[in-house]
Amino acid sequence: MVDDRAAGIAAFIEPLRVEPGTKVHLAEDFDPGYKAGIRKKKEGVELLRGGIELLADYQRRLAAQDTYGVLVCLQALDAGGKDGTIRHVMSGVNPQGVSVSSFKVPSDEELDHDYLWRYACRLPRRGEIGIFNRSHYEEVLVVRVHPENLERQKLPEAARGPDVWERRYREINQWERYLTDNGFKVVKLFLNLSKEEQRARFLKRIDVPERNWKFSAADVRERARWDDYQRAFSQMLSATSTQWAPWYVIPADHKWFGRVCAAAVLGHTLIEIDPQYPQVSDRTRRDLAKVRRELERQAPEGAASDPYAESAGKPKKRGRSGGKG
Template sequence: MADDRAERIAEFIRPLRVEPGRKVHLADDFDPGYKAGIRKKKEGVELLRTGVELLADYQRRLAAQDTYGVLVCLQALDAGGKDGTIRHVMSGVNPQGVQVSSFKVPSTEELDHDYLWRYACRLPGRGEIGIFNRSHYEEVLVVRVHPENLDRQRLPDSARGPDVWDRRYREINDWEHYLTDNGFRIVKLFLNLSKEEQRIRFLKRIDVPERNWKFSPADVRERARWDDYQRAFSQMLSATSTKWAPWYVVPADHKWFARVCAAAVLAHTLIEINPQYPRVSDETRRGLAEVRRELEREAPKGAALDPYAASVSKGESGNRKPRRRAP
C-alpha cells in the first residue's frame, strides 16, 4: 500500500519536475492553469487533506529520527500564493518542527557578508523542516532584474564581470550539493502564476479592505518588468534544476491545486527519505517493562491498570475486558 501511494504521488508530480539539463521557456513549457485533469475544487480539497495527513505522519518520524533535515524554497512573483501555500500545506504538522524564514531587502550586516551568508544562517537543523519564503534564488532573480542591487553588495571588480550570473548558478548548485551530501534535502517550488491571474489578485487586494495591507504600489512597478522576470525565472530553472535538488514548477492560477502540488512534492521527498522511529535496545525495553509494572501497581482500585493498552486491546478484539485492579 505504501509503495502504491508513493508511486501515485511520483506520477502526479512528474509533469511539474524540471529535468536537469533541460532548457526552460516558461511561456511554452508550463501552463499556470494546469489542473492534472481534476475538474472540481472539492476533489482537490480531499487530496490536500490526504497530503496534509501524510506530511504530519512523516514529519513526526523525521523529528524522531533526527538525521535528515528538509529545506523548502518557495519562489514566486507577487500574489503568487506563497503565504497561503505555507499556511495550508503545513497546517497538520507540529509547529515545533517547522521554521519559516522570509527574506526582504538585506540589512547592512547582511551586505557585509557573502550573498549566501544570510540564508545559511537560517537553515533548518536535523529533524526539522525549514521553509524559505523567497530564498537564495533572489540573488539571481531580483538582483538580476535590478542590477543596482548588485552595486549595493560592494563586490570587488573581479566578481562583477559578465559571467557573474553563470558563476552564481554554479555556486548555488555546489552549495545545495554540499547540503544534500550532509543529509539536508532541498525541495524547490516555483509557483507559476499567469499575468492575468496576477492582475485579478491585485485588484482583489485593492477591492477588499481587509487585504489592502497586502498591496503596495511597488507591486505594480515590478509587474511592469514581467518579461524580464519571466526570462530570469526561465534561465534560473534551466541552470539550477539538478539531480540532487530539482525544481518543480507548480501551476498557481488555481490556489487549491497549487497547494495540492506543493504537498505532493514535499510528501514525495519525505517518502524518499523514509525516516523511521528509533529502535530502543533490549536493555531499554526491559527497563520500560519494569517501569510499566510499577505504574500499573499505582492504579486506583477498580481502575484499568493501563487505560491505553486496554483501549487498543478492545479495538483489536471487540469486547475484551481490560485488566483492572481488584477493589
C-alpha cells in the same frame, strides 16, 4: 499499499519537474492553469487533506529520527500564493518541527557578508522542515532584474563581470549539493502565476478592505518588469534544476491545485527519505517493562491498570482496593 501511494505521488508530480539539463521557456513549457484533469475543487480539497495527513505522519518520523533535515525554497512573483501555500500545506504538522524564514531587503550586516551567508544562517536543523519564503534564488532573480542591487553588495570589481550570473548558478548548485550530501534535502517550488491572474489578485487586494494591507504600489512597478522576470525565471530553472535538487514548477492560477502539488512534492521527498522511529535496545525494553509493572500497580480501585492498552482492545486487570497490589 505504501508503494502504490508513493508511485502515485511520483507520477502526479512528474509533469511539474524540470528535467536537469533542459532549457526552459516558461511561457511555452508550463501552463499556470494546469489541473491534471481534476475538474472540481472539492476533489482537490480531498487530495490536499490526504497530503496533509501524510506530511504530519512523516514529519513526526523525521523529527524522531533526527538524521535528515528538509529545506523548502518557495519562489514566486507577487501574489503568487507563497503565504497561503505555507499556511495550508503545513497546517497538520507540529509547529515545533517547522521553521519559516522570509527574506526581504538585506540589512547592512548581511551586506557585509557573502550573498549566501544570511540564508546559511537560517537553514533547518536535523529533524526539521525549514521553509524559505523567497530564498537564495532572489540573488539571481531580483538582483538580476535590478542590477543596481549588485552594486550594494560591495563586490570586488572582478566579481561583477558579465559572468556573475553563471558563476552564481554554479555556486548555488554546489552549495545545494553540499547540503544534500550532508543529509539536508532541498525542495524547490516555483509557483507559476499567469499575468492575468496576478492582475485579478492585485485588484482583489484593493477591492477588499481586509486585504489592503497586502498591496503595495511597488508590486505594480515590479509587474511592469514581467517579461524581465519571466526570462530570469526561465534561466534560473534551466541552470539550477539538478539531480540532487530539481525544480518543480507549480501551476498557481488555481490556489487549491497549487497547494495539492506543493504537498505532493514535499510528501514525495519525505517518502524518499523514509524516516523511521528509533529502535530502543533490549536493555531499555526491560527497563520500560519494569516501569510499566510499577505504574500498573498504582492503578486506583476500579481503574484499568493500563488505560491505553484497554482502549486498543487489550483489556487489563482492574486496580484493587487501596490502589496497589
